[in-house]
Amino acid sequence: MGTKDELLKIFLINEQQWISGSQLAERLKISRESIWKGVAALRRQGHQIESQRALGYRYLGTDHLDAAVIKMQTRDEFNGEIHTASSIDSTQNWAKQYLSSHQPSQPVAFLADQQTAGYGRRGRQFYSPQKTGLYFSLVLPHNPMSALPKIGLLTTGVAVAVGRVLKQTFPDRDFSYKWVNDIYMNGHKVCGILTEATLELESASSAALIVGIGINLSTVDFPAAVAQKAGSIAPEQTIDRNQLAARLLAAIMNVYSEYDSGKFLPEYRAHSLVLNRPVVLKIGNDEAAGKAVDIDDQGGLVLELADGTKKSFISGEVTK
Ligand code: BTN
Structure with missing residues (x-):
């Protein structure tokens, strides 16, 4: 792990909390100047890090995926x-x-x-x-x-x-x-x-x-x-x-x-939205209508059709 990643790790564990530059330098066994460089590199990547002379650094998060x-x-x-x-x-x-x-x-x-x-x-x-x-x-x-x-x-x-x-x-x-x-x-x-x-x-x-x-x-x-x-x-x-x-x-x-x-x-x-409801299922250009009575053990949707028979569908789209 490079300095930047090590720093980020410490910041994430201590999100929103102040950590002094000397504490960081001591933990990572590098100079305070290297800490400052690492912070600058993280900021360039969009990480928000506040700094105050008396308190050190405070990690506030990032608004982009990282x-x-x-x-x-x-x-x-x-x-x-x-x-x-x-x-x-x-x-x-x-x-x-x-x-x-x-x-x-x-x-x-x-x-x-x-x-x-x-x-x-x-x-x-x-x-x-x-x-x-x-x-x-x-x-x-x-x-x-x-x-x-x-x-x-x-x-x-x-x-x-x-x-x-x-x-x-x-x-x-x-x-x-x-x-x-x-x-x-x-x-x-x-x-x-x-x-x-x-x-x-x-x-x-x-x-x-x-x-x-x-x-x-x-x-x-x-x-x-x-x-x-x-x-x-x-x-x-x-x-x-x-x-x-x-x-x-x-x-x-x-x-x-x-x-x-x-x-x-x-x-x-x-938490199914379709079970116990009449639905219309679109499969390619075909359609099947019936009552959704179960989700079977393969994840298929079981419909009870108009003639009372049950049929399981493994794919398709519930349109109504
Ligand atoms: C659907 O609603 O039919 C499925 C939508 C799936 C969207 C995700 S977003 C991430 C991934 N990249 C894509 O282009 N599609 C999926």
């Missing part, structure tokens, strides 16, 4: 690489590009303060303006020799992991899952999840899942048409997005480690 900050805040619960960018076309594309030249054996996270071409299912645009949301993609390496990943179950598990963190961060809000990949709050979508797989079936040498997550934290800058449909969790609150990202990465890894078991399904069912 890989080192996120990594430290995951407290070893995310043992992969983290990459951040201030602006990118889509973190999903960034992850795919990375995979074209790397074969990671550990998870890799890609986060951006802004996406200029964020997308959701069916290639729909996912509006991702500067700093009003959290946009990231997580590459989960998959052993190509093992059974094919159960993508429906994984998406459900990731939704539960994200839902848990949102509830922990915003305890007075209520979140529900709209099968299969959306999280709603007060009748508005606040989070979308997109799972894509790259499976090199021919070479069987690499395989990975890319889970993309977009959370609307605030919709202040949204065009009226988008703002009407999309919701936001905390329009007036400043949210520490690095901390939120760290919590999400840790929670997702936690669920991923045993997602095959479907242990999280009862939680998903309990």
Whole structure:
């Protein structure tokens, strides 16, 4: 770890508290001048650090995503690489590009303060303006020799992991899952999840899942048409997005480690927006209408059709 990272680590542990330059110099066993240089370097990266002659330094945080900050805040619960960018076309594309030249054996996270071409299912645009949301993609390496990943179950598990963190961060809000990949709050979508797989079936040498997550934290800058449909969790609150990202990465890894078991399904069912309701499901150009009666153990939606038979769907979109 370089001086800058070591300093950042101490600042993060003592956020909002004054630490004198001599204390820092002593702890890092470097000169006060080197401390000053480290502070200047951190400030250039957007970290807000107050300084006062008599008191020393006080770390006040940063308003941009920072890989080192996120990594430290995951407290070893995310043992992969983290990459951040201030602006990118889509973190999903960034992850795919990375995979074209790397074969990671550990998870890799890609986060951006802004996406200029964020997308959701069916290639729909996912509006991702500067700093009003959290946009990231997580590459989960998959052993190509093992059974094919159960993508429906994984998406459900990731939704539960994200839902848990949102509830922990915003305890007075209520979140529900709209099968299969959306999280709603007060009748508005606040989070979308997109799972894509790259499976090199021919070479069987690499395989990975890319889970993309977009959370609307605030919709202040949204065009009226988008703002009407999309919701936001905390329009007036400043949210520490690095901390939120760290919590999400840790929670997702936690669920991923045993997602095959479907242990999280009862939680998903309990907060489902569609269960026990009549729904219309769009599958490609087809439609199925019925009552949503269950989420099965593969994360599939079970509909009771007009003739009384039950049918499970592993993908599709609930339109009504
Ligand atoms: C959906 O609503 O259909 C899924 C939306 C997924 C959006 C996220 S934002 C981060 C990642 N990058 C993208 O381009 N899309 C996903």
